[in-house]
Amino acid sequence: MASTPLPPDADRAFAEFFRSQVPNPWPACPVPASAKPAPVSEGAWGSRFALAASVALLLGLGFAFTGGLASNAKMPAGGNLANGATADGKGLLKHADPMKDFPMMP
């Protein structure tokens, strides 16, 4: 095997070695994670829209139900057994005849 040509002196040997090791190009400054602006992708916009639509739908349904119950609050007369009742029970079932549906004993 042919002898490898040697650098003329130690100084050159060191210089050649170290310069061959230095990154070229020099690495760019690292970007810390917290310094990066939060990326907003199309997917993120889509999910935001879906969330907004869901919230709107829930609110709409909530209003529809509460409005519907309010309109159904009027019960037919006598349809509510508690109509006219007080906390002591007076008036409760006052429109009902408890014996109505029982057959009379001979």
Added chain:
Amino acid sequence: MNAASSAGRRGEFEALYERHARAVWAVAFARWLDAETARDVMQETFLRLWREWESGEAIQNPRAWLLRVARNLAEDTAKSSFRRNGTAPAEHFNGVCSPSPSPTEQLELAERNARVRAVLEELPAGDRDILTLKYAMDYDADAIAEMLGIQVSAVHMRLSRARQRMADRLTDHEGGP
């Protein structure tokens, strides 16, 4: 941290990287003699600086802080790599990073670099710091002394010792079989 102060911090961070990244790379390289590892250590060192800032820590002397962290990280990397792989394989140490036009030249350069590396591995870590700062980064003796907190005369003495050892090795090689 509001947007303005965050942008200011980012600018300060980049300025510190511009000013000290080469010295940080050099001390990491001096420990392990591996360019890739040194680059990883350098980047991690700067990210740790940013995290220190974020946690509200005030760093009085960023360069001293960076060099100390880089040394510790390089040391940890060396230990963990040794645990994983044992002593590093020769081809790892003989890797050639510079572009070489032909396989023959690449081989010659690899052989010369292996010889230099063998000399470097025999030197104390402090001497390797000085050699890397001098030859890889072109710092002069005054700057190296200031950076490492040692006397300028000590820098000259260690450089001279390393050059003498290298010259002896080259002479041995030329006179050898």
